[in-house]
Amino acid sequence: MSAKLSVNVNAIAFLRNRRHVPWPSVEGLGRIALQAGAYGLTVHPRPDERHIRRSDVGILRDMIRKEFPGREYNIEGNPDPDFIKLVSAAKPDQVTLVPDDIGQATSDHGWDIAAHRGFLTDVTSRFKSQGIRVSVFIDPEPELAHLAREVGVDRVEIYTGPYGGALEPLAMEREFRKVVATGKAAEKAGIGLNAGHDLTRENLPRLVAALPNLREVSIGHAITADALVFGMAETVRLFRQACGDLRSEAA
Structure with a gap:
């Protein structure tokens, strides 16, 4: 069981800026x-360009x-007109639709899909017609x-912040079960x-083991934090190991 690692470079850009x-x-x-050996890179450009710039x-x-060639480029963000134009020009392998507010520090919730069904269906159809895989950011709720x-996306990305950020064991277990249930759904x-x-x-291996269908x-x-200690290359190797990716290559 393994998942592919896409390295999000936003924090690097934030430090540069x-x-x-x-x-x-x-x-x-x-x-x-x-x-x-990272499978790809992820960027999340925001309107104020506080980290990733256009x-x-x-x-x-x-x-x-x-x-x-063969590695993947993932662009994530709120699909406002400027974002749609940027993605259409860049033509990444994958676009991840995230419902960010303009001043939001970081992504902290997924879509209310029922409330935005028509909008998400239209945006998804537009990107897929350009040959771009579409993923939508969701909270860990199976439904x-x-x-x-139903809106036509290829993938969902589960927001794992409540699981990853849980410091108390019971809270971590509760959030873990939610993520796993949503992944199985x-x-x-x-x-x-x-x-x-x-x-x-530390928290990746258990998740990867519980969800054999976890692709990325x-x-x-x-x-970025670990790279300050180990360097980027070694950090990627350690995270690939946590994802099970290095073991699958050896096999």
Whole structure:
């Protein structure tokens, strides 16, 4: 059992943007991550460009396409008109629809699919017509997997923040069960499964073992934090090990 690792480079960009200098290099560290075996890169551009800039989107796309054919590029964000235009121009392998508010510090909830069914159906159809796989960000609630199927998305990404951020064992167990139930509901609905937010080397293996249908995890904060200790290449190796990806390669 394994899941593929997509490295979210937002935190690297956020650190870069604290100064008017080009380092740390988002492209350079993204390249190191891919050289170390990461399956892909994820970016989440926001309107204020406080981390990923619009210019980063094309630079990373070109690097992946030229140097790492077969690896994946995932762009996530709130599908407002500017975001739709950006994604349509970049043509990533996957777009993940996230219901962010403009001033939101980080993603902290999934879609109310029933309330936005028409909008999500239209956006999904538009991106899929361009050959882009569509994933939708959902809370760990099993019924949402079936609603996501109805709007036509290819995958759901479960918001794992409550599980990953739980420090008390009973709370962690409760949230773990919610994520697993939602992941199994996605399999039953016939759609692919991704997950992301506050996932770490410590809490990943159990999740991967419980959900054999988990295809991809998108991780940024924990990878960036661990890279300060281990370096990016070794951190990617450790996270791939936590995902079961290195063992599957050896087999």
